[in-house]
Amino acid sequence: MIHRILTIVSLLLLSLTWCPSIAHGQSIQPTIQRVQQRTVKVFGAGGIRRLHAYSTGFVVSRQGHVATVWSHVLDTEELTVVLADGRKVRAKVLGAEPQLDLAVLELQDKELDLPAWDLEADVSDAGPGTRVLGFSNMFRVATGDEMVSVLHGVVAAKAPLATRRGAFESSYEGTAFIVDAVTNNPGAGGGVLVTRAGRLLGMIGKELRNSESNTWVNYAVPISELKQPIQQIIAGKYRARQRDPDETNAVARFRPLQFGIVLVPDVLFRTPAFIDGVQPGSAAARAGLQPDDLILFINGDLVQSCRVFKQSLGRIDAGTVLKLTVRRGDKLLPVELPVPETPDTPETPKKPEKPEKPATAGDTK
């Protein structure tokens, strides 16, 4: 492998010093043309309170169906789509899947016969390091009949957007392409992420802040997640998914004391979940937990504070096994505690059926 890398290094050195722009330009020119023909600008509601009134979309049928991001922009009767050639067409929302941040528009002119993405043949997958291009109507830089903007970068990661609840203020929680280019700007939502060969990877999502690291994250929702809903909406057979029950209103089912765990007083914003005491004869005592143990993981999820521990405990299912990892001195110890059959509060409403999780991307080629 080293030899191969060396070869590439030497190629790179040459390409960089001699003719990088030509080498780049030639290879992606057809891709850019092809993608721009299939990308549209969407104009709708907004323009007040710093809400932008524009976004991006991509053509998914020759008859004029456009997939775009589900946002406030679509909340109007006066929806206009500007095609790649500058034609303005009225559009209406045909259907939407708010959990995927997806909406499908139907253009009001039936005679268009547009170049469109084939969601079976044109789609690809990519891992970290794959070079990608992003196409979008970001910041409405493209005015009149101008084409949308192109950005380049690599796939930084293909990973779930939400590691735990509350990390992102996003409705989409599945696996996403995370990009090292700043693709997610105002109006960029609904644009596309493609490989340099022009294969479709994903739809650029809304602007999103990662509340765990307090930074903006640039991502696209894989087409493999969107393909089925798009096709079903076009066919008129789609039924929107049931929303998760609002977690914040959920009744806490279990409390630490039910397991015999007494936590240290929760005085800081992030008080570490140290065990203050263990009630004799309790499940915690039987599992061997001791005062001063620091609870680090609950069922595999990191516990960063007493607050997070209590919240996580409130969500576990009755009759299951509670797996904790504690730090005692310099050792990590796994322990298991049986979860009682009956929750803490008898009048806790029965948990609604969890909606089926979307299939993970990766197989579609």
Added chain:
Amino acid sequence: MSLWLTIVLVPSVSLGQQPAANLESLEEQAFKEASAVVAPSVVRIQTVGGLDRVGRVLTGTAATTGVVVSADGYVISSAFNFASRPASVLVTLADGRRFPAKIIANDWSRMLTLLKIEAEGLSVPRVAPRDGFRVGQWAIAMGRTYESPLPNLSVGIISALDRIWGRALQTDAKISPANYGGPLVDIRGQVIGVLVPLSQRQAGRTAGVEWYDSGIGFAIPMADILGTLPRLKTGTDLLPGLMGITLRAGNVYASAAIIDRVRFNSPAEKAGLQPGDVIANVDGQPIRRLVQVRNVLGNKYAGDTISVVVRRGEESVEQKIQLIGKLEPYTPTFLGILPARRKQGEAATGVVVRGILPESPAAMAMIRPGDTVVQLDDTPVTDSAGLFDAISRRRVGADVTVHVDRNGARQKISAKLAVLPTQVPAVLESQIIAAPDPKPADLPTIGRFNKDLAGHDNNFWGFVPETYNPAHGYGLVVWIHPGSDTMEADIYDLWKPICEQRGLILVGPRAKELAGWNLNEAGFIEALVKEMQQKYNIDDQRIVLHGYSNGCRFAYHLAFKYRTLFRGVAASSEPLKVTPPENRPDLRLQFFLSCGDKDNLYRRVQQTRGRLAAMKFPVTLSTEPGLGHEYPTLPVLDEIGRWIDLLDRI
């Protein structure tokens, strides 16, 4: 070298036939393979507990990244990742194994943290040689912050070398909390450096974070990190090395490095460096411009010894200087005498002792009022400025020999210098100045007056005791009124008797806008003081600023801006909101704070006292029981009068 050339040239033959797209996919493959080579050494770091906010930056709870630096469990990461001072740190290796980690030490110059986990046989990445770095070469930033078996990547190039005073190299790959602490890797899978947020303008754990994902990112060369690793492993934090000089201001890229000041008690002072010395060479590197000094010193730590060559006039002096991490603030020294204030025209033949402060070194050494101090150790003393200078440049606890003339005989008295006390005695006899007799014809304005200052839009009022005698030096009180109220009538009534008793002249400059002072009015105050010095016999050791409420902000500003002019600040009912400059032996500045204990600002005024005391400024706090946010009452003003009368104590 020749082998390298061959490797480079052989494929170039086939390049002509390679389609460009193929080159691109080879590059892409190289990114992936380079990161795959390093991936086993890239670890995920999670923290538990800790602060939610450091300064104005919200600390994240997201996973961050580290790089294995030795097979026996040492991991290097960015200090940013531990800014929240977490209670517990967890490291997850590339193979999924999880370990609790100990923070071993921090490098506060390069903003790195060394962790240790109890693991063996870890994968250590290959390190790119420092002399091989080229601007423009590929640089792949790696992190392990997402829940994915593969590290996250961002691809860019090296944008510059030797940034942030030589500590870091710069890259245009996207650097953010998603990869702080992770490696920057070259296309051969060697670690160039470790990614950290840095800023040229600020120091601190979160400095530079505002540049995340901007195309401006920094990495500390791994080769440098390996050099300091043995020291970090011993568990001692590394601090940036300081020698205690400031360089004369100038164009950092053009001007020579001329020493402006040498800080008291610093390594530079102990090595004998002097103001005016021109730095010619540091550690074998010739210095021609200011910026080169910073670049060389930027890489030095406390404890490092450097060699410095300075040009002093015609001669060239070489010194070895051991740098330190923290410069100790200067503590003012004290002998305990009140010097007699010399009258105009009196010959300077020593310092006549007017009074001895109780329990002072002078009192214990039995120096008496009436003695004349003529020599301190080997330094002849002609006037009080000379004695003050000699005392202030010695350290607290130093033994000195005071030569005094007593009743015509010379005596040698030993004393041990103490810290300048800050309490104001309840009684202090005043030297009432008698009116001149006969009255000179050219006496300047006396009594209360209103005046304009030539060349300035502002005007001022003032009060000079009716008994003004130009043969004596007077203290000057510059009254800085609060916004929207000049308080002239009250101030005049309250201060007139104090001025007469303590030999003070009062001036009250008026802000241009009654609403309050604008910082650019400082020049007017300076001009006003100089005008007063010209017209009256003003004792330079007793020029003070007095402010109340928000007027104090301007008073503090003036005191710090004109260090050579003002010797004291008497601030009532207002905390200090800016950072004071360092305390200096040559420019003594004393503070008198007063505040009512019912004032909402009382706690913050107490904090101000603490801040100033920590910087070793002489500071007195007088608390008025039961008083709210109001101007001090007469007993406190009397105390201010005594404090002013003591400003010239030595």
